[in-house]
Amino acid sequence: MNRTTQTKRTTIYDLAELAGTSASAVSAVLNGNWKKRRISAKLAEKITKLAEEQGYALNMQASVLRRDRSKIIGMIVPKYDNRYFGSIVEQFEALARERGLFPIITCTMRDPALELEAARAMLSYQVDCLIATGATDPDRVMELCAAAGVRTINLDLPGARAPSVISDNYGGALELTRRVLANCEKEYGEKTPLLFVGGRGTDHNTMERVRGFRDAHAEAGVAVDDTLVQTVGYAPEKAESAMRQLAERMSPLPRGMFVNSTISLEGVMRWIRRSGHYADRVPQLGCFDWDPFVAMLGDHIEMVRQDVPKMLEAVFGIIDSGDTELTVVQIPPIVEKMG
Amino acid sequence: MNRTTQTKRTTIYDLAELAGTSASAVSAVLNGNWKKRRISAKLAEKITKLAEEQGYALNMQASVLRRDRSKIIGMIVPKYDNRYFGSIVEQFEALARERGLFPIITCTMRDPALELEAARAMLSYQVDCLIATGATDPDRVMELCAAAGVRTINLDLPGARAPSVISDNYGGALELTRRVLANCEKEYGEKTPLLFVGGRGTDHNTMERVRGFRDAHAEAGVAVDDTLVQTVGYAPEKAESAMRQLAERMSPLPRGMFVNSTISLEGVMRWIRRSGHYADRVPQLGCFDWDPFVAMLGDHIEMVRQDVPKMLEAVFGIIDSGDTELTVVQIPPIVEKMG
DNA sequence: CATGCTTGCTCAATCGATGAAGCAAGAATT
DNA sequence: AATTCTTGCTTCATCGATTGAGCAAGCATG
Known part of the structure; x- marks a missing residue:
């Protein structure tokens, strides 16, 4: 049968037959530990060449079925519609590949049920480790994984x-609010x-x-009424x-806003x-998250x-070290200069 | 050993032993074709309950090793840094899941070498089908897949x-250019x-x-010099x-621009x-691709x-129908109203 | 010349799920 | 009573790669 129209894939048994050797030798050569298994360089070369010729793919x-570790690493992520999660996924893939791990990612659309379903699917595929990014119920995910002996790391x-890596939300919000308050004062001459x-x-994150x-606000001596905290969800429509x-219900409206994610900002800007x-006068804005076009929207953001x-x-530091301590690593975010 | 601290996962053999039956019966029950295999409802129920209790995961x-089809579907995608590819991936996952397929996605960073490596990795994981999105060398990918008997569909x-699904790039560009030309004429009173x-x-896509x-331009009777076509790559820095x-080299600069993707627009806007x-006067812009914040940048885009x-x-229509015809399906893009 | 060591392999069990083939017990038919 | 059919299972080979155990040939050592 012609190799290019075949329907059956080449296996180590096929290669073994072609090389006049055993599947075991082929396996050893192709997964790189032929030295340990005392296969001669000559045979190794022959097998390697044959594999190439036949377009062999493991x-x-x-x-994975045979090995103890799958070298598959999973990530669940809420959405792909913003730069933050987009770059998380890009980085995740790059760092995983660097380590010889195969990344699989599932987007949960912020749906708690899908979150668990996705985690279950990943366990079925024998992931060695699962990163739960922005999970609504990270502990439930962790529980599922723990039952299968799979480690979890929370991100965002x-x-x-489980160990968690998050931004310093408090610090970032503090600084962001300070800046927007300062901008308001500069613009309007009063503290509101x-x-x-x-x-x-x-x-x-939102609570922090x-x-x-x-x-x-307290620092600046400004009182914040509870109606000024509208944690209504992330979706643009909700904002x-x-x-x-x-x-x-309110007039005049606040001079400035703290918008919790670019995705909420989308709704806020649309409404504005x-x-x-x-x-008459644009509001002073602060946005927790970055987007290149938002940065271009004006000097009031x-x-x-x-x-x-x-x-x-x-x-990956946690993964590499094999740490299981319940640490929460807080990474300081970068407060971008305006303009 | 306690179920929650176990390190070994529950298998159908464990369940078979607990249920006092055979692994084969357990398998039949859990993968849903127990009726066909004439397992009694009573035993089916017993096994199902046990599986639940033991937190069994397939x-x-x-x-997959045993079956002929893996029900895994792969996609390679250039980047996650824009709304277009982001929504492609979200939709892909949703539609795949709807069909009981497991989606795996790899981002290639627009690197042709990574593209092939990613395709090879997916073949190793026995994907049934591979979608090559925005691939720099889709035919090379297709060749690899064909050798393994895996179908390919090109997207973007x-x-x-291989069958391809793309936008009507010509039609979209024609209409977009018309609009920007019209805006320029309205704004500046002359056709440039x-x-x-x-x-x-x-x-x-770019050629189209x-x-x-x-x-x-020809329609409008405006000549286009070759120096006005700067197809320098997608990256912001290049634009x-x-x-x-x-x-x-040029003065005055053109009154308006056609920017080929939001990602290039990022660089153009930065330069502006x-x-x-x-x-003194903002250029009239047209952007092939959509982003909510770009839409808010002003009424000149x-x-x-x-x-x-x-x-x-x-x-997925092509996938479902099993079509292998070399069609190119062109989907008309939506020309957004300004503002 | 017997013994042990090294080199270069092969054998066979194994991972967990699947499904064709088969078998035993009871029900239905002749 | 002998036969066929149906029901409800079990047995076992299989998918392809991995790896501990083992074996034969060659060489060195005592």
């Missing part, structure tokens, strides 16, 4: 039962409280950012409708443009950029 | 040897040629877009330096802001949004 399913959002929009009131937001409702509420390279180095 | 490596960029920036001069760009160099060249949902429906 069957990972068979290989911390969990109580900002509005906090976006994020889930129940997630750790709200804490930073409040503390920066948009929160703004709409707020505008009905459509409603015309800030037509400050941004915090989470330090994705450092975060992923920390994650 | 070992996919073993299962067409290949000569636009600048085309970004993309690779060798890739099909340039063709649309030229034809729209930026192309602008810098152009500004040294830094150089101050368009400080027109955008073409590729119809990702339709494109992926087309891809």
